[in-house]
Amino acid sequence: xxxxxxxxxxVGPALVIGLFLVVVGCxxxxxxxxxxxxxxxxxxxxxxxEPESVVDCVLDVARxxxxxxxxxxxxxxxxxxxxxxxxxxxxGEGEVDRPPDNLALxxxxxxxxxxxxxxxxxxxxxxxxxxxxDELFETAPVGTEYEEFGVSCxxxxxxxxxxxxxxxPDAEPEGVDQAG
Numbered sequence: 001x002x003x004x005x006x007x008x009x010x011v012g013p014a015l016v017i018g019l020f021l022v023v024v025g026c027x028x029x030x031x032x033x034x035x036x037x038x039x040x041x042x043x044x045x046x047x048x049x050e051p052e053s054v055v056d057c058v059l060d061v062a063r064x065x066x067x068x069x070x071x072x073x074x075x076x077x078x079x080x081x082x083x084x085x086x087x088x089x090x091x092g093e094g095e096v097d098r099p100p101d102n103l104a105l106x107x108x109x110x111x112x113x114x115x116x117x118x119x120x121x122x123x124x125x126x127x128x129x130x131x132x133x134d135e136l137f138e139t140a141p142v143g144t145e146y147e148e149f150g151v152s153c154x155x156x157x158x159x160x161x162x163x164x165x166x167x168x169p170d171a172e173p174e175g176v177d178q179a180g
Contacts, residue, residue, distance in 0.1 A: 045080065
């Protein structure tokens with residue numbers, strides 16, 4: 001039990017393994033049952049001298065798929081690679097792939113002054129154009145000040161929908177009788 005990691009440290013490898021199973025799929029055969037398919041995988045991995053922890057990982061991850069289909073050799077090999085990587089993380093010998101802290105693309109415009117088109121949208125948004133704020137948000141690179149300025153409707157925390165900025169405050173509401 002001492003070698004168990006908190007479950008959040010295994011999320012990355014587990015997601016990779018799960019996605020792989022969905023993408024690759026397994027061959028369809030109804031001639032064998034899940035126990036036999038699992039035994040075949042276990043024997044194949046034992047013959048390859050895989051550590052018991054890797055074998056257990058592969059069987060645990062593939063359990064649901066093995067209830068329906070056998071695992072192809074390619075799927076088994078990919079699971080072995082991912083389970084080895086997960087085992088390395090657990091043992092402190094590997095690292096989990098993490099997304100970059102800043103999702104903005106390198107060499108992309110980031111803030112006012114970096115891009116004339118985005119600067120024009122920024123200026124219009126700042127002047128009160130909700131449509132410009134929305135367009136700035138939609139076209140700006142992810143994680144940039146341009147994007148943040150657009151989504152905040154030009155730094156207006158009291159405005160929930162940027163389209164509200166385009167309403168003329170001096171216009172009479174519809175249905176109001178001007179006669180008086």
